[in-house]
Amino acid sequence: MLRKLTMLLLFFLTINSYAQEDAWIYLTDKSNVAAALANPITILTQKAIDRKQNHNIPIDQRDVPVNEAYISDLKIQTGITVLAKSKWFNAVHVRGTETDINALSALAYVDSIDFADNNLDTASRSTTIQDKTDIEDENVVFTYGDTQNQIEMINVDDLHVADFTGEGITIAVMDSGFPNVNTLGAFQRLRDNNDLLDGYDFVNRNADVYASTASSHGTRVLSTMAGFVQDEFVGTAPDASYYLFLTEDVSGENPVEESYWVEAAERADSLGVDMINTSLGYTTFDNSNYDYTPADMNGQVTFISKGASIAVEKGILVVVSAGNSGATAWQTVGSPADSPNVLSIGAVDANGDYVSFSSQGGAAQVGYQKPDVVARGGAAYVVNQNNTITQNNGTSFSGPIMCGGIASLWQAIPNASPTEVMDYVRESASQFSSPDDFLGYGIPDLDVARSIALSIDDGLIEDFGFYPNPVKDEINLRLPEILSDADVSIYNQLGQKVLSQSILENSQTINVSTLSTGIYLIKFSSENSSQTFKFIKQ
Structure with a gap:
């Protein structure tokens, strides 16, 4: 019996010693920084440079890519798999045993190591993905059909009548799968207008963003903004342009998905994207050692929230679904919705009433309000991968409904900065003077937001x-x-x-x-x- 116990103990010790861990490896420096900043067209597109100039956003060292020589060297280190990289953080996401990862600290170009399991770090951090698909089953004249309520609720129809339909605004959509977007009739208008720009699958590392059929969530999300079925369905920004990035691995929950998201945000920035929409959120993982806590939802802890904040610093307006945890023990918004720099969107029903699944503001958000505002996410109308108009629940849909509406608004006030646009949206909302943790500042009136913006510039309208x-x-x-x-x-x-x-x-x-x-x-x-x-x- 003693021998069996000893063998069992040795078995578990062996398993533990070979357990695969995730970690971020922060690097010491970058190469050719001065030359890249002196000639930014070598690292950014002209559209990205123009967007930064228009909003007085400096091009800095964070825009310079990670040193590829360092990445190549990391790839040949014993037991190390490189999964993602981030130029903003000058970091690389790796997987390996705790021993092999710690061995990287001996490399001259490694500045620090941050394990996803903070119990393995020499200095612990303080803080899951909750808004998944678990709850989600001349003048322009549109006949909105099924989407009329979700359009009129935030007064996007008045913007459309004034010919503000998102034209000239570029949106990057970060999600879990976009099957059939390249063939569905609901996106024919998008394709005919050359507004379906490009995409990339960061999980499987290929350019065919439509190939993955594990999830159709992104297809439905995109439809609320870009979908168009004559007299039956109109998205909130049918004439905006879209990049599609697959960053969510639906086969499991792992912190590397945060790294994929940040990498996609960096790609979006280099392409000159104006807005990011994401219906993803991170709170807990398959490996509970990686879990965050509600107290960590302060915008300062998670890799993805810090990355989203940098995206805003870079001049991108980031719209995030608040989460579907309102009726669970978790309750509060997840990350990156917890960042004070992004616009977090909760959900209401067709009557404008709070729906119980919508994640709420919490004690961790000190000095700022979450969610920011709300839109229809209760039985919202979407187009699925079979080109069928149907209804789904979730802030996954209130978020993009609002994102598309803001794209139409921003077309009307192109000189406004991302933070100014967010302020105008909040100020136009139904309970701006008395926000709460359920609806935030309430339901915005985006045409009122336009009027506010036009009156702000030295008081001149x-x-x-x-x-x-x-x-x-x-x-x-x-x-x-x-x-x-x-x-x-x-x-x-x-x-x-x-x-x-x-x-x-x-x-x-x-x-x-x-x-x-x-x-x-x-x-x-x-x-x-x-x-x-x-x-x-x-």
Whole structure:
């Protein structure tokens, strides 16, 4: 009996010694940095360079690729498999035994090692994927059909009528599979307009992003933005351009998927992408030693959340589904939705009411609100891999519905920065003045967001001007130089006039401190013209 126990103990020790671990290897330096920064076209596309210049985003050392000589050397180290790389972090994701990975610290170009199992690190970290598919079963005139409710809920239809349909905005979609997007009728318009740009499968390391049929989740996600079936189905940004990146391995849960995501985000940045949409989220893994905790959802712990924050620094607007954990013990948003720099989207039903699966804000998000806003994710309409219009539940769909809507908004206000666009979206939402952990700032009105943006730039809206917006007490008013007087009237959402005043000078104010919080119209009237705009009273 003793001999059997001894043999059993030796067996488990042997298994443990050969257990495969995941780790990030952080490197000391990069090669030819000065030359690359002096000639950025060697490391970025012209579209990426132009986007950064337009938003005053510096091109820095993080844009320079990882030293390929280091990667080649890592690949020949004993027991080491290289799975992914990140130029932003100057890191490589590897797999091997704990012993073989620790041996890499002897290499001159290795700065530090961070194991996915933080118990193996010499210095521990503080913090799973929850928003998976587990819950998800001239002027433009569209007949929206099934998508009318989810379009009108966030007022994208008004943007479409004004011919803002996402044209000129490029979106990278990070997901788990896009089967049949290259053949389905629902994406024929997308293909005919040459707006289906390219793709890459980071899991299987090939360019055929449509080949993997393990999951059709990405197909359904894309349809909420780009799908078009005449008189039956219209996405929120049918004329935007799309890159498709497969970063999620549905066969299991492993931290390498975070690395795939960051690598895809870096590819998106180098291609000049304007927005990233992702319906993925990370909280727990197949190996429980890698698990995060709700306390880790502060935007500072997980590799993917830190990568998403860098993407925003690089000038990309990142829209993330909040997660489907609202009715579970986990409850709070996952990563990268926990990053304060991304726009995290929760879910409501067709009536605009909170749905119980939508992940909530939590104690870990100190000083910022999650989710940010919400859209329809309860029984949302999507197109599946069989070209059938159907309904699915999940923030996986409220997220892209909102992402496409914001793309249409951004087309209308192209000079706005990503962070400004996110601010306008929050400010237009239904409970901006009293956010909570269920709906965040509420349901946005994206046409109101456009009006807010147009009024922010030095308070000028075409010829007439007012600022600030939103406002607490006083609105500053301005007239065109050619006018000496005008009348200003304010109306509530019922169309009732609640204030009026004459402007007799070039600059004057109107006191709105007595108005209730909400959305109002302000109308400027002169002898020959009038203009009406929306504003928010806080």
